[in-house]
Amino acid sequence: MDRQSKRPASADGNGDDEPGRKPTPSSLTHPISPPTKKRRLATAVEDEKAAETRPTPSRLFRSPFKLTKIRDLPPELNRDTTTLKDILGDPLISECWEFNYLHDIDFLMAAFDPDVRGLVQVHVVHGFWKREDPSRLELQAAASRYENVTLHNAYMPEMFGTHHSKMMILLRHDDTAQIVIHTANMIVRDWTNMTQAVWLSPRLPLIKPAQQAVNQAEARTGSGAKFKMDFLNYLRSYDTRKSTCKPIIEQLLRYDFSEIRASLIASVPGRHKFSENSPTRWGWAAMEEALKAVPVSQAKSEIAIQISSIATLGPTDSWLKDTFFRALSRGRRGTGPPSAPPDFKVVFPTPDEIRKSLDGYASGGSIHTKIQSPQQVKQLQYLRPMLCHWANDSPHGVELEAGAAVQEAGRKRAAPHVKTYIRYRGDGPPHGPITIDWALLTSANLSKQAWGEAANAKTGEIRISSYEIGVLVWPELYAPGATMQATFLTDTLAEGERRDAAAAAATAVPLRVPYNLPLQPYGKGEVPWVATASYSERDWMGQVWRHG
Structure with a gap:
């Protein structure tokens, strides 16, 4: 009996998601040699300059x-x-x-x-x-x-x-x-x-x-x-x-990276002092430096910080606002009057959202913050105005504006371990698309250990404790004048949005958002999920959560 041939996963990672479709994988039909590129230029720099013009x-x-x-x-x-x-x-x-x-x-x-x-x-x-x-x-x-x-x-x-x-x-x-x-x-x-x-x-x-x-x-x-x-x-x-x-x-020194459209935003542990000539920056300093090259709209925008862990940031918001938010607010602005600073939102699940998640309380073991100590209570006080729901369907949360069209991401019952930082603006249909200035996918949660302490006033050093890695993308990487639009339930733009882009001879880049928009702020009395607490209210599977 002949052995059935295998079909490797496709290059874009969608090999198992389209039953009945059996394309011939390019990896099995191409010769075993580097694929020929369309552009034959002498150096990677010349290649990139040609793409710009x-x-x-x-x-x-x-x-x-x-x-x-x-x-x-x-x-x-x-x-x-x-x-x-x-x-x-x-x-x-x-x-x-x-x-x-x-x-x-x-x-x-x-x-x-x-x-x-x-x-x-x-x-x-x-x-x-x-x-x-x-x-x-x-x-x-x-x-x-x-x-x-x-x-x-x-x-x-x-x-x-x-x-x-x-x-x-x-x-x-x-x-x-x-x-x-x-x-x-x-x-x-x-x-x-x-x-x-x-x-x-x-x-x-x-x-x-x-x-x-x-x-x-x-x-x-x-x-x-x-x-x-x-x-x-x-x-x-x-x-x-x-x-x-x-x-x-x-x-890796032998490989050509010229087709990558992204900036690496990483952290490595240690004490780092950066100068104008520093080849690579780490932590929040890396984010700040990269964003200086990213065009940002002068229209009012929000920056959503969506994470699975919030560490102890301090009894006051000095690090959060004066160091971290300041770095995230950077951008290359056009001419005209200065824009209003972005509003910051922190997306994090409540105990009720964990109870309703697909794995119930078990999923909460991977999601962390603390609100017990006096310092943590103070931290909750300054975070509370920014806290927003993951699932956006809490009966106790702030009601969305009448007529708001909720963009469904399809993940409200899949508890979040993803970490994204996205600067966006717009209300979405029927008022137009939600447009994105930049988006970061990373392992880094909201913590000083991940992003680094504030720079030492005397030495300028930044202390980072952990290894983290992420990628920052923005529309201009794809073409001058390109736009990036939030998509939900799919990795591609809707047919109408594609037609609009084609009619305008424009480059349109979709960005898959993992949570619903608009965001729903916490209501009065709502608090984040705390894995080190105990919960007697049963989850949808009938389980309780006992810590310790």
Whole structure:
């Protein structure tokens, strides 16, 4: 009996979501060599400059951020989503570097194509630096069952820091590489009923012999050259005390990043002092520097900070407003009168939203904040005016304006582990699209450990405790004058929006938003979910939550 042929996941990660469609994967029909590019230019810099001057016809794209498939939701709410097997199931993958906070080795290995599962060289980078740490011992025991799995513990100089980055680097037998930055721990729960999101880079070919290295001065914000420089500098931070990422750095030096449209926003632990000549900045300083190059509207806008954890920020809002919000408010503004500062919203679930989620209270174990101590109570007081619901359907929340058209994202019952920071404006249909100035997908929650303390007044140093990684996108990366519009339930623009863009010969970029808009503020007396508290009210499955 002939063995049935396999169909690898498609490049955009949608291989399993369209039953009956059996295209021939390009990876099996192309020769095993770097794919030929349309533009044959001498250097990456010349390539990018030519793109800037090329005429801009109507161009339509898919969302740069993808949501992960939710196991217990119907197909209509899982359109254009991806799974771990979509990402890792291609039999042409030869090597995988997996960076994360929590790891289930068996779950990770099950995602690879079964014919090559024992051949892929898998490197797992974790932050369990104590030799007697039960998590480290468990990880070692699991890895010992696979001859092709190598563990690496990250250099952790800060006592209260974590290795929180969520990323994969994939090398393939067709001489291409791909970077995957996402929000999920490498455990089953995070990839089933929790809302997560993924950014997948284009397939990166090998550098052509005629291409030359791009120096720091030529690497402009948002370019592939700048992304490559920052990404390699991020990996080099692991090698401060011992060689950890040197092998993958040496390999990635050979690849062409010029097709990437994004800025890397990452954090590495330590004390950092930045100057005008600093090649790569970290934490909030990286965000602030990148946003200086991002055009922002002078119209009134909101910045939604949607996270799965809120740390202790201090009894006053000085760090939040004077450091973090100030960095997020940066942007390249046009001529004319100065615009009003953006309004900040913090999207975080309440206990009732956790009770109603697909996994009930069990999903709350991944979502954290505290409101018990006097300092935390003060923090809740200054956060309360900004707090908004995840599901936007609370009977106790502030009522939305009469006639407001709710844009349904289809994720209100899938508890949020995704982390997004989005600057947007507009009310949505029927008043027009919700337009986006910029959007960040990241592992970083709302914390000083992730983003860094305020700069020291005397030394200018910023102290960061954790490893984090994310990608920032904005419309101008795709074409001059491009727009970015919020989409819901799909990664593409609606037919009418596509027609409008075509008629205007404009570039329209969709951005998949994981929550409903407009946002619903907390009502009087509502508080965020606290995983370290106990709840006697039963969730929809009849369970209670007892902590300790």
